[in-house]
Amino acid sequence: MIKDSYLVVGGSGFLGNHIAETLHKRGDTVFVTDLVQRHSNAIEFHSADLTDKDALHALIAKLKPSCVIHTASPIHGLSQDIYQAVNVDGTANLLEASRTNNVRKFIFTSSAGTVYDGGDLIDVDERCPYPTKAMDAYNQTKADAEKLVLNANNDDEGAMRTCAIRPAGIFGPGDRQVLAGLIKVVENNQTKYQIGNNENLFDWTYVHNVVHAHLLAAEKLFNAPVDPSIFTENIGFVDPTQNDIKVPTSRSRNVGPHPTRDVTGDEKQSALMYNKGVKESKPLVRTKFDQFIDPSKPEIASALKVSGNAFFITNGEPIYFWDFPRAVWKGIGHIPPQPTVFSSSLGYFLGAAAEVFAWFSGREAGFTRYRVNYASSYRFFNIEKARRVLGYEPVVGLEEGIQNTLDWYKSTQIKS
Amino acid sequence: MSDLLKLALTHPLEFRTLCRYKIWYEPKRDITHPEEHDTTGFDRQSMRTCWDFLDATSRSFAPVIKELDSVLARVICIFYLVLRALDTIEDDMTIPLSIKEPLLRSFHQKIREPGWNFAGSGPEEKDRNLLVKFHSVIDEFMLLDNDCKSVISDITMKMGNGMADYCAAAENPQHPGVETIQDFDLYCHFVAGLVGEGLSGLFAATKLEKPFIADQLELSNSMGLFLQKTNILRDYREDVDLGREFWPMSLVKQHGFNSRAELKEPANQQRALWVISSMVLDALRHAPDVLDYLTLIKNQSIFNFAAIPQVHAIATLETCFMNPDLLHKNVKIRKAAAVEILMTVRNPRDVAEQFVAFSRKMHAKLSPADPNFIKLSIAMSRVEQWAERRFPSLLDFEQGQVHFKKWDKRYITFAEFDKRVTDRETEEKRAHLIPGRTSFDDDPNEKIPWRFVFLIMGCCLTLFLVVAVFVWFFVLWLSNIGKRFE
Numbered sequence: 001m002i003k004d005s006y007l008v009v010g011g012s013g014f015l016g017n018h019i020a021e022t023l024h025k026r027g028d029t030v031f032v033t034d035l036v037q038r039h040s041n042a043i044e045f046h047s048a049d050l051t052d053k054d055a056l057h058a059l060i061a062k063l064k065p066s067c068v069i070h071t072a073s074p075i076h077g078l079s080q081d082i083y084q085a086v087n088v089d090g091t092a093n094l095l096e097a098s099r100t101n102n103v104r105k106f107i108f109t110s111s112a113g114t115v116y117d118g119g120d121l122i123d124v125d126e127r128c129p130y131p132t133k134a135m136d137a138y139n140q141t142k143a144d145a146e147k148l149v150l151n152a153n154n155d156d157e158g159a160m161r162t163c164a165i166r167p168a169g170i171f172g173p174g175d176r177q178v179l180a181g182l183i184k185v186v187e188n189n190q191t192k193y194q195i196g197n198n199e200n201l202f203d204w205t206y207v208h209n210v211v212h213a214h215l216l217a218a219e220k221l222f223n224a225p226v227d228p229s230i231f232t233e234n235i236g237f238v239d240p241t242q243n244d245i246k247v248p249t250s251r252s253r254n255v256g257p258h259p260t261r262d263v264t265g266d267e268k269q270s271a272l273m274y275n276k277g278v279k280e281s282k283p284l285v286r287t288k289f290d291q292f293i294d295p296s297k298p299e300i301a302s303a304l305k306v307s308g309n310a311f312f313i314t315n316g317e318p319i320y321f322w323d324f325p326r327a328v329w330k331g332i333g334h335i336p337p338q339p340t341v342f343s344s345s346l347g348y349f350l351g352a353a354a355e356v357f358a359w360f361s362g363r364e365a366g367f368t369r370y371r372v373n374y375a376s377s378y379r380f381f382n383i384e385k386a387r388r389v390l391g392y393e394p395v396v397g398l399e400e401g402i403q404n405t406l407d408w409y410k411s412t413q414i415k416s
Numbered sequence: 417m418s419d420l421l422k423l424a425l426t427h428p429l430e431f432r433t434l435c436r437y438k439i440w441y442e443p444k445r446d447i448t449h450p451e452e453h454d455t456t457g458f459d460r461q462s463m464r465t466c467w468d469f470l471d472a473t474s475r476s477f478a479p480v481i482k483e484l485d486s487v488l489a490r491v492i493c494i495f496y497l498v499l500r501a502l503d504t505i506e507d508d509m510t511i512p513l514s515i516k517e518p519l520l521r522s523f524h525q526k527i528r529e530p531g532w533n534f535a536g537s538g539p540e541e542k543d544r545n546l547l548v549k550f551h552s553v554i555d556e557f558m559l560l561d562n563d564c565k566s567v568i569s570d571i572t573m574k575m576g577n578g579m580a581d582y583c584a585a586a587e588n589p590q591h592p593g594v595e596t597i598q599d600f601d602l603y604c605h606f607v608a609g610l611v612g613e614g615l616s617g618l619f620a621a622t623k624l625e626k627p628f629i630a631d632q633l634e635l636s637n638s639m640g641l642f643l644q645k646t647n648i649l650r651d652y653r654e655d656v657d658l659g660r661e662f663w664p665m666s667l668v669k670q671h672g673f674n675s676r677a678e679l680k681e682p683a684n685q686q687r688a689l690w691v692i693s694s695m696v697l698d699a700l701r702h703a704p705d706v707l708d709y710l711t712l713i714k715n716q717s718i719f720n721f722a723a724i725p726q727v728h729a730i731a732t733l734e735t736c737f738m739n740p741d742l743l744h745k746n747v748k749i750r751k752a753a754a755v756e757i758l759m760t761v762r763n764p765r766d767v768a769e770q771f772v773a774f775s776r777k778m779h780a781k782l783s784p785a786d787p788n789f790i791k792l793s794i795a796m797s798r799v800e801q802w803a804e805r806r807f808p809s810l811l812d813f814e815q816g817q818v819h820f821k822k823w824d825k826r827y828i829t830f831a832e833f834d835k836r837v838t839d840r841e842t843e844e845k846r847a848h849l850i851p852g853r854t855s856f857d858d859d860p861n862e863k864i865p866w867r868f869v870f871l872i873m874g875c876c877l878t879l880f881l882v883v884a885v886f887v888w889f890f891v892l893w894l895s896n897i898g899k900r901f902e
Contacts, residue, residue, distance in 0.1 A: 115825070119823060119825065120824070120825070121825055122804055122808075122809065122810075122824065122825065122826065123801070123804045123805060123808070123826065124825045124826060124829060125829065127829050127832070127833050128825055128826075128828070128829040129828065129829065129832050198779075199776055199779075201797055201800055201801070234708070236704065237704065237798055237801070241790065241791060241794055242701070242791060242794060242795065244701060245597055245598060245601065245701075246634075247601065247605075247609075247634045247637050247638050247641065247702070247705065248598075248601050248602050248605040248609065248637065249605070249609070249613070249633035249634055249636075249637050250574055250605075250610060250613060250633065251633055252633075253602060253605060254598060254602050256578065256581055256582070256602050256603075256606070257581050257582060257584070257585035257591055258581050258584075258585075259581075259584045259585050259588045259591065260517065260580075260581075260584045261581075279634065280632070280633060280634040282632065282634065282635060282708060283628070283632075283712065285711050285712075285806065287805075287806065287807075287808065288830075289808055289810070289826055289827075289829075289830045290805070291833075297837060298840065299833065299836050299837055299840070317794045317797070318797055318801065319790065319793040319794055319797050320779060320793055320796075320797065323782075323784075323789070323790070323793040326784040326789070327784065327789060327790050329784070330784045330785070330789065335784055335785045336784055380801075382805075398790055398794065399790040399791065402790070
């Protein structure tokens with residue numbers, strides 16, 4: 001098999017840079033393109049604007065990558081026009097330029113926000129339709145772009161295959177959005193407030209896991225669909241943070257104390273099995289709401305391959321909403337006090353009041369109804385499709401991920 | 417009595433629960449009833465002795481064991497007494513190792529020797545009598561069918577050998593004891609996990625559950641480990657005072673202690689709480705397995721027997737979590753809470769609801785200062801995730817009626833997906849039928865429902881014929897009468 005050469009579009013961005021560096025470290029041929037070069041490293045950089053169709057064509061014709069990874073997207077809080085131009089039109093340009101220049105693989109960084117309309121997201125899977133009214137222009141244009149990408153998939157011989165990765169709440173070294181927001185709360189001395197009852201689960205994803213998902217997608221884009229029979233077995237929970245120890249059984253267990261006798265051959269065999277950590281196969285009961293209740297249905301059979309499909313990617317370790325900020329605050333040496341709890345309805349009222357005040361005073365409101373809703377709603381995804389079809393398992397756990405991020409943050413503080 | 421009066425005044429709701437229990441709760445079966453003798457063996461002197469021993473040795477298990485269906489009550493009673501006898505030998509400090517060790521290792525053979533009993537227990541031993549009259553248990557064991565006998569003797573052999581090893585190690589000063597979580601797991605496997613394996617084996621052997629349950633060893637062990645670890649956590653003070661050392665040293669050292677006994681010093685309270693929470697974290701590791709196991713059970717009496725202790729366990733974990741009282745005295749869940757669980761938990765959904773409720777209660781006490789803050793949050797969220805996956809909250813159960821929460825994204829997802837499937841299936845059916853035109857009555861293009869029309873016409877015709885026959889006979893009869901008068 002010929003090794004792929006990669007073009008990472010948006011390679012100066014937080015995620016794009018991580019992907020490019022991982023590929024480079026792995027010894028792959030990788031080029032990066034973005035508006036400006038923000039990272040000084042050995043990776044070949046080309047400046048390109050997604051809205052410039054001709055320049056894109058010329059660049060891809062020159063570099064001839066076999067795999068394009070499209071991570072470019074403007075940050076949150078910009079105008080509708082910019083999102084439309086970059087996310088939708090830019091993606092269409094890039095798809096066209098890739099297809100005409102014989103690119104074989106096209107991986108799109110989408111967002112879990114493509115299905116978000118402000119309501120609770122509880123264990124939703126990829127069958128979830130795009131909302132009729134998206135949360136905002138960003139999510140709307142990401143959804144539109146994703147549709148373009150998935151429609152462009154062509155499983156024919158020699159044609160270009162596409163797929164979309166939908167990460168939820170990316171954080172990690174190099175990210176300034178999530179971390180900066182949380183640190184500001186400490187500076188404003190607001191860690192003592194809690195909106196909602198903190199019983200809502202929320203997904204976060206460490207950046208290396210998102211990188212891992214992209215690379216798996218590139219690797220498996222041409223694979224045959226997975227066997228529907230695998231869905232009867234229970235794969236349990238992901239465990240990068242918990243690192244679950246296997247439960248001992250009379251078939252598979254360690255040798256215990258044995259001061260008055262010798263170890264038998266059977267015991268050695270059993271200990272060998274135990275220490276390999278091979279878990280027993282467990283049956284799985286599914287409900288009719290479960291996407292894999294009957295994987296032989298054509299509607300699901302088409303989702304058992306990578307190409308033409310979207311995948312939610314998370315750490316698989318959703319936690320209660322306020323626990324993530326609190327873990328970060330604790331990591332920077334601030335253990336938050338016992339919180340004063342506002343119910344979400346009171347929060348809404350205060351949020352509305354703050355927005356009105358901001359409107360009168362002409363200042364930007366820090367406390368809004370949007371944020372109240374964000375803090376008190378569920379947002380966690382079912383990643384079974386990614387685990388079964390992509391073979392995705394998070395490599396870095398939430399706890400380690402937060403630690404790595406804070407170590408990076410502290411190292412940048414010392415430098416500056 | 418004064419206790420009850422005090423409860424009525426201070427906790428009226430709990431008092432009400434206890435009253436309801438006393439008034440309404442009746443055992444599901446009466447093992448002494450002559451109709452039940454066939455399966456309970458109550459007509460035999462030896463079995464009656466066994467039932468008496470069960471009452472004498474276990475106050476908490478006896479009532480639930482007796483409620484099990486058909487022969488299972490008797491089988492589990494024997495299994496319990498055999499293991500109880502084994503445990504009595506292991507615990508008895510007056511028996512020298514030279515007698516104890518071979519006895520534990522050969523106990524699975526003793527239960528097949530009619531007439532065998534053991535009078536060597538110490539005079540203080542409260543279950544001494546069980547061993548003195550153990551021949552009754554043997555007589556009854558020998559009457560069980562072969563599948564049940566082999567499950568019981570197999571577990572007895574494994575547990576007896578494990579106990580013998582631990583007893584021998586305890587007398588060896590070089591033995592390190594329970595050091596790591598793996599050591600802790602293994603110890604709990606020998607004393608409790610094997611019980612789980614045996615119970616699953618007996619559920620299958622009596623054919624009250626499907627055979628595969630006997631092969632689910634990890635799930636069965638988790639059932640035992642979750643209960644055992646909860647008890648070891650709860651009994652901290654009693655065990656430490658008696659010099660019994662169960663808590664894994666790795667967790668104790670992790671928080672700066674050199675011995676388990678140091679935890680109870682008032683000055684160490686904060687750090688001791690962190691050790692408790694790491695014990696809770698370790699126990700919660702088994703929660704998803706427990707929930708999985710309970711969804712596989714089909715028989716209601718087995719479900720109650722298996723599920724209620726597990727819900728009591730998570731309630732106990734919640735009581736122990738962040739509770740410094742644990743270091744100084746025995747903590748227990750309130751009697752009314754235990755009774756409430758006993759009366760209300762009937763199916764896996766109830767169990768999942770209770771597990772979520774107690775997880776949330778624990779989470780409300782979780783402090784960011786806890787060294788296991790994130791890990792505990794994840795462990796608790798796993799219970800929530802499990803419940804959402806198996807019993808999605810988009811279904812609302814109210815007074816026996818199911819409502820869909822139509823705004824739930826999963827409902828929207830499901831409805832749309834289901835529509836796509838139905839549309840395709842209708843389309844396929846239509847495509848399949850049109851070319852052959854084998855039957856005219858299912859053709860949706862046909863306006864007149866011919867089948868229905870023919871059916872009606874047929875009915876009318878039959879009715880008409882029947883009436884016509886009657887009328888004909890009636891006229892005939894009338895004319896006959898007329899003839900007579902003539």
